[in-house]
Structure formats: C-alpha cells, structure tokens
Amino acid sequence: MATDRRVSRVASLIKREVSQMLLSDIKDDRVGAGMVSVTDVDVSRDLQHAKIFVSIYGTDEARAETMAGLKSATGYVRSELGHRVRLRRTPEVVFLEDRSIERGTRILSLLNQLSEERKHHEAEESAESMDSGDEIDSSQSEA
Structure with a gap:
C-alpha cells in the first residue's frame, strides 16, 4: 500500500x-x-x-x-x-x-451534431403532424 x-x-x-x-x-x-x-x-x-x-x-x-x-x-x-x-x-x-483530449473533442462534436440532427428531425415530424392534423379538422368540419 x-x-x-x-x-x-x-x-x-x-x-x-x-x-x-x-x-x-x-x-x-x-x-x-x-x-x-x-x-x-x-x-x-x-x-x-x-x-x-x-x-x-x-x-x-x-x-x-x-x-x-x-x-x-x-x-x-x-x-x-x-x-x-x-x-x-x-x-x-x-x-x-x-490524443485522448483530441478524441474527446471529436466525440463531443459528434454528439452535438447528433443532438442538432435529432432536434431538426423532431421539428420536421412535429410540423408534419400539425399539417396532417389540419387535414383531419377540415374533413370533420365538412361532415
């Protein structure tokens, strides 16, 4: 010891x-x-x-x-x-x-990039669901 x-x-x-x-x-x-x-x-x-x-x-x-x-x-x-x-x-x-600091920086960069892509993808999905929701509302009002 x-x-x-x-x-x-x-x-x-x-x-x-x-x-x-x-x-x-x-x-x-x-x-x-x-x-x-x-x-x-x-x-x-x-x-x-x-x-x-x-x-x-x-x-x-x-x-x-x-x-x-x-x-x-x-x-x-x-x-x-x-x-x-x-x-x-x-x-x-x-x-x-x-080179661990360099690798760590690269990993952080990739994680940030993935996070941004996920936010962008979720925003697109949210916009699409809002668009499809409008169509349902208009067809219901016609009935």
Missing part, C-alpha cells in the same frame, strides 16, 4: 517538474512548435521507468516535430529529474503522445 502511494507521489512530482521544464527549460525549438502539456505520468512500481504522456495542440506536422524534439530532449529531462526529484535511481523516461 505504501508503495502505491510512493509511486503516485513520484509520478505527481515528475509531472510537475517536466511541466515546468516544458515551460521554461527545454530550449529545442521543435518543442515550442506546438502547445504541449503533460497529461499524465505512469511510473513503474519499481520506479525505474516513467512514461510521460503529453498532449500537443497543433497540426500533425507540428505534433510530429514536437515529439521529435521531446525524444531528443529525453536525456536532458532525465538528468534534470535526477537533480530535482531525489531518488536513488532516476527512472528511464519515455514521452508518449496522448
């Missing part, structure tokens, strides 16, 4: 420190090509490996460029983490692109 808490605490520290490095310390222009944010950090139970998930806003080209910049900055990031986060052994670091 204490190990899980420690892993979680280390992941949180790494997330905070890498976020700070992205803002001010990594000088690679490719990393600045797209807006980058650390969305999650997954640290192995033995604290030897850290997967750093990043969300990158921009074109596919900008995202690829940013990932290349992050990959080349991996050694620097690991070294800095060694100085900033006191651990016996600094974990191996790997950056992975997190």
Whole structure:
C-alpha cells in the first residue's frame, strides 16, 4: 500500500517538474512548435521507468516535430529529474503522445451534431403532424 502511494507521489512530482521544464527549460525549438502539456505520468512500481504522456495542440506536422524534439530532449529531462526529484535511481523516461483530449473533442462534436440532427428531425415530424392534423379538422368540419 505504501508503495502505491510512493509511486503516485513520484509520478505527481515528475509531472510537475517536466511541466515546468516544458515551460521554461527545454530550449529545442521543435518543442515550442506546438502547445504541449503533460497529461499524465505512469511510473513503474519499481520506479525505474516513467512514461510521460503529453498532449500537443497543433497540426500533425507540428505534433510530429514536437515529439521529435521531446525524444531528443529525453536525456536532458532525465538528468534534470535526477537533480530535482531525489531518488536513488532516476527512472528511464519515455514521452508518449496522448490524443485522448483530441478524441474527446471529436466525440463531443459528434454528439452535438447528433443532438442538432435529432432536434431538426423532431421539428420536421412535429410540423408534419400539425399539417396532417389540419387535414383531419377540415374533413370533420365538412361532415
């Protein structure tokens, strides 16, 4: 149980420190090509490996460029983490692109589109039932 808490605490520290490095310390222009944010950090139970998930806003080209910049900055990031986060052994670091925000935005867009289509369809049905109701009323008044 204490190990899980420690892993979680280390992941949180790494997330905070890498976020700070992205803002001010990594000088690679490719990393600045797209807006980058650390969305999650997954640290192995033995604290030897850290997967750093990043969300990158921009074109596919900008995202690829940013990932290349992050990959080349991996050694620097690991070294800095060694100085900033006191651990016996600094974990191996790997950056992975997190596209869940993009997928979530797409899903929300599709849900909104479906909602609008449903409203439009219901409005058409309502108008049609009103039209057919008028015909019934006029035939009843003739009788």
